[in-house]
């Protein structure tokens with residue numbers, strides 16, 4: 200979103216819920232991480248979720264907090280509780296339809312703007328420190344058996360996105376790219392922070408069209424090229440172009 204002054208905004212639209220300084224509550228964490236898992240395909244609509252104790256351990260929160268969060272998600276229709284021997288908590292089979300009812304365009308736009316700021320900041324933070332150079336590329340470098348540059352995994356995702364025709368896989372890879380980018384540029388803690396943002400975005404707005412994701416993938420490729428060159432300004436421009444990409 201660009202305001203009249205040509206700047207990203209609207210600044211007046213900041214929702215305090217997206218600002219750093221207060222982490223997500225346990226209930227928000229459970230909600231966003233389950234949404235993220237559905238987007239990443241690690242659980243599908245109709246699948247049984249791990250037990251509350253297991254989820255709590257994975258997320259670092261108490262089992263009782265997880266139980267309350269799952270209960271609230273059942274009330275929203277996102278999850279189904281089934282009793283009996285084959286019982287448990289399941290992702291609603293009509294997940295997409297239920298999520299569509301929960302969409303909130305204003306909060307989605309605020310989160311999207313915040314995510315853009317995060318990525319611009321990460322690119323600036325990492326510029327010049329992160330190159331595509333692999334240890335084995337340097338004549339005097341160690342001849343590592345399996346040289347792995349920090350951007351190699353991201354390049355592989357871009358290639359995978361170019362090759363797939365499956366819309367769900369395209370969305371999964373798109374999300375994975377931004378999680379791995381956060382990790383490559385900011386470390387594991389920033390990946391968790393990005394996961395909060397991306398998981399919430401899954402619940403707040405419609406998934407982007409496959410043609411749009413393909414257009415964004417060109418920006419991913421440009422971004423990696425510029426990061427590999429250590430060119431900060433063009434890399435930041437690629438992040439912004441991703442935000443404004445249009446299907447061709």
Ligand SMILES: [Zn+2]
Pocket residue numbers: 373376377415416419441
């Ligand atoms: Zn993307």
